[in-house]
Amino acid sequence: MLVVKADRGLGCKSCEVACAVERSESKTLAAAIREHPAPRIGISVEQGKDFVTPLQCRQCADAPCVTICPTHALHRRDKDSPVVMDHELCVGCKLCVLACPFGVIRMDEDSHAIVKCDQCAERLERGEVPACVESCPTGALLFRSSENLIEEKRAAYLLTIERSTEKKAL
Numbered sequence: 001m002l003v004v005k006a007d008r009g010l011g012c013k014s015c016e017v018a019c020a021v022e023r024s025e026s027k028t029l030a031a032a033i034r035e036h037p038a039p040r041i042g043i044s045v046e047q048g049k050d051f052v053t054p055l056q057c058r059q060c061a062d063a064p065c066v067t068i069c070p071t072h073a074l075h076r077r078d079k080d081s082p083v084v085m086d087h088e089l090c091v092g093c094k095l096c097v098l099a100c101p102f103g104v105i106r107m108d109e110d111s112h113a114i115v116k117c118d119q120c121a122e123r124l125e126r127g128e129v130p131a132c133v134e135s136c137p138t139g140a141l142l143f144r145s146s147e148n149l150i151e152e153k154r155a156a157y158l159l160t161i162e163r164s165t166e167k168k169a170l
Contacts, residue, residue, distance in 0.1 A: 090114060
């Protein structure tokens with residue numbers, strides 16, 4: 001699962017560049033910038049009032065985009081895999097765009113198919129992390145299993161308790 005640490009984001013857009021290169025035909029930055037059509041990126045760095053954060057598909061457990069897709073272009077290979085797109089099946093109806101609770105699915109006007117993050121499904125199959133995670137210089141993007149994430153949260157909570165009891169002892 002992709003974890004976003006918004007407080008670590010700089011807005012450098014390394015994740016966007018890495019996503020574009022990963023989705024390019026050439027898989028190299030120098031060649032990817034000259035490809036036509038340009039690689040369709042699945043992540044975007046957005047500016048909030050006092051923060052910058054990357055936005056990408058959150059891979060909902062009960063994904064409304066998968067449920068609403070009339071052609072099954074959006075699907076999961078199995079219950080633990082990310083939502084992927086079969087561009088050959090997409091008819092451009094935009095129902096998934098409307099159903100996405102996070103507004104991170106968009107329409108590509110050139111291909112008339114949707115663009116969304118698939119967590120670099122091919123990389124995951126090879127045991128690698130998504131390109132955006134690998135490229136993030138500040139650790140604003142992490143890739144964790146749900147078990148590891150729960151354990152990290154538990155450890156952080158215990159540390160908070162420990163620190164509060166130390167302050168009381170002083």
